Amino acid sequence: QVQLVESGGGLVQPGGSLKLSCAASGSSFSISTMAWYRQAPGKQRELVAALRRGGSPNYADSVKGRFTISRDNAKNTVYLEMNSLKPEDTAVYYCYGVSSYTGYWGQGTQVTVSS
Numbered sequence: 001q002v003q004l005v006e007s008g009g010g011l012v013q014p015g016g017s018l019k020l021s022c023a024a025s026g027s028s029f030s031i032s033t034m035a036w037y038r039q040a041p042g043k044q045r046e047l048v049a050a051l052r053r054g055g056s057p058n059y060a061d062s063v064k065g066r067f068t069i070s071r072d073n074a075k076n077t078v079y080l081e082m083n084s085l086k087p088e089d090t091a092v093y094y095c096y097g098v099s100s101y102t103g104y105w106g107q108g109t110q111v112t113v114s115s
Helices: none
Strands: 002-007 010-012 018-026 031-039 046-052 067-072 077-082 091-099 102-105 109-113
Touching: 002 091, 002 102, 018 031, 018 091, 018 109, 031 067, 031 077, 046 067, 046 077, 077 091
Parallel strands: 010 109
Antiparallel strands: 002 018, 018 077, 031 046, 031 091, 067 077, 091 102, 091 109
């Protein structure tokens, strides 16, 4: 079992920045891929960024150049640094991890971009 806990969400003005964190516990040593998804009201959950252990990051076109995913394997933590935030980035952001071919979700953290 893997537990994922996100933090760092909040309210930010357009053009601002936020950094989300997701700490993994439990059998987290076996996590291969960690990713961030988001879900806006009335929309489907979508992939924002993903990072496989030892691999290169992948980003949704809508966030390329603005968001950066990184992970600290020693701390079992994945980060999402978000810059130049736009109102359309408003959503609940979820951490996702894959361990032994099983996917795990965090509880989500709200990000609101508004003036």
